Amino acid sequence: MNDTIQILLQHRSIREFKERPLTREELQTIIQSAQAAPSSSFVQAYSIIGIRDPQKKEQLAELAGNQPYVAQNGHLLVFCLDLHRLSLAAELEGVSVEKTLTALQSVETFMVGVIDAALAAQNAVVAAESQGLGTVYIGGLRNRLPEVVELLKTPERVIPLFALCIGEPAQPSAVKPRLPMAAVYHEEEYTEDQAHTELLQAYNAQMSRYYAERTEGKRAEGWTAGIAKQLKNPKRLYMKEFLGSRKLPLE
Structure with a gap:
């Protein structure tokens, strides 16, 4: 078994980090690794916002459901669906936004961007863990997206999808058993x-x-009990309306 496979199989979420910011070299390696991920039709429909500012981290931690590790980590990355850049590319080629709306508002294009962002993020996780760092994904960022986009100043058609906390682990964590x-x-x-x-x-x-x-x-509790509880209490039902307000009425 090679080192890469061992890193993948030993993945665990880390929720307590030492107070050490990532070095510029560590961060550059992680971002470049993220960018090396596959991209559907090479559209690269995502952007990454890095957060160092402690105050902004605190605000995001609150918006994500008061999760302390969103504020206390070596670096925070926010992965965004980015269809704004695609519209800019079309404009550079003389194609108006009006002529691209069918594509920009399609479920397929939305899925491409979400998948691109997820693939890039997982590359970032592997790159971080290969350097002895720990990570944890933060889906709670979608709890209050209107406030998140205001804080991060994302333009229309740029949607923060999730965050990734990265840092030097302060406490070990066990590998959670996966489904058979x-x-x-x-x-x-x-x-x-x-x-x-x-x-x-x-x-x-x-x-x-x-x-x-x-x-x-x-x-x-068992796994199915946890799933049943989640299904009985659906989350973030405002999402479709919110996407429409950001010029992403999916068709």
């Missing part, structure tokens, strides 16, 4: 049978033990 490979990987066609349910039940038991050990018995 047999529950995720299908050959030739999607297979759903009793065995799939049995796999989930076995995984429930594994996750229950993991949480119980990690929380000293304060939490011991």
Whole structure:
């Protein structure tokens, strides 16, 4: 097993970082690695906003649900869907925004940008972890997007998707067990049978033990219980309306 595979298999989220800012060299390596990720049709429909300012980090931490590690880390990266740059590219070629609206407002273009940003971010995670740094994704950034875009001054058609905290780990964290490979990987066609349910039940038991050990018995729910709870309490239902307000009425 090579070093890269070991890094991937040992991934864990870090939520406590030492008070050491990333060096310029570390940050440059991470950003360049992110940019090296694949991009659909090479549109590169994302941007990354780096946050060093402690006050701005504190504001983002509050907007993300008062998560302290959003403020206390070596560097904070905000990954954004960026279709604004695509419209600029079209204008440079003499194509008006009006003629590009069908493409800019399509679900497909939106998906391309989101996927591009996610691929770039995961490259950044691997690059950071290969340097001995820790990371954690912050989806809570979408809790209050109108305030986030105002704070970050993102133009229309540039949507902050998630943040990534990076820094030197201050405390070790255990690798969280993933679903069994047999529950995720299908050959030739999607297979759903009793065995799939049995796999989930076995995984429930594994996750229950993991949480119980990690929380000293304060939490011991299985995976499916956590998923059911999330589905009963849907989040961020304002998102479609918000995207429309940013000139992204998806069609």
